[in-house]
Amino acid sequence: MKRLCLLPLVLFLAGTSSALAQDVRYNFAREVDFTQFKTYRWVPIKGEATLNDLQEQQVRGSVDNELAKKGLKRVDGDSSDLLIGYQAAVNTEKQFTSFDTGWGYGPGWYGPGWYGGGGMSTTTGTTSTIYIGQLALDMYAAGTKSLVFRTTASKTLDTRAKPDKQQKNLDKAVAKMLKDFPPKVKK
Secondary structure, three states, rough: OOOOHHHHHHHHHHHOOOOOOOOOHHHHOOOOOOHHHHEEEEEOOOOOOOOOOOHHHHHHHHHHHHHOOOOOOOOOOOOOEEEEEEEEEEEEEEEEEEEEEEOOOOOOEEOOOOOOOOOOOEEEEEEEEEEEEEEEEEEOOOOOOEEEEEEEEEEOOOOOHHHHHHHHHHHHHHHHOOOOOOOOOOO
C-alpha cells in the first residue's frame, strides 16, 4: 500500500468536472495569534513516504506561491516562525455500476382486463477502480513544535490529465486549502 502513495502526486487533483470538486477541510489552534507568523521553513514529517524530486518541487512551489500571497516568507535556515510539512497519499475505491435492460413484460392492463404475465429483464454490472488523491498540510509553531494549523484536500483523480492541467489543479487545490489561512478567530 505504501507504494501506491508514491503515484504521481500531481495526478492528485486533476479532475475534469464539477462533480469531482476537491473536498477541502481545515482546523486550527484557536488560542494562537497567527499574526506573529512571518516566516516558515519546510520540514519532513517522520514516517511518511516521500515523493520524487519533481513532485516535491510542484507541491512546495504551489504552497510557497500561496503563502507568499499571504505575506509569509520562506527561509532555509533554522530560524523561522512556522514549520511546514505535508503528507500525500493515493487511495483506491471500487465503484459498481449496474444497468437494467428493462426489456420484458409484467403485470399490467392488457386488453379487456388485468393481465399478470411474466417477463424477462437483464441486469449487467461492471466494476472499476477509482483513485482518490489526498494532501494534508501541517503547520507547527517553531518555538513549541505544536500543531497550529492543518488543512486537507481530497479529490478523485483523472489519471489521463496532461501535466499542465495537473499543475493547474494542484495550484487550485492549494489555494483552496490556504483560503482561510491565517484563520480569523471569532471572539
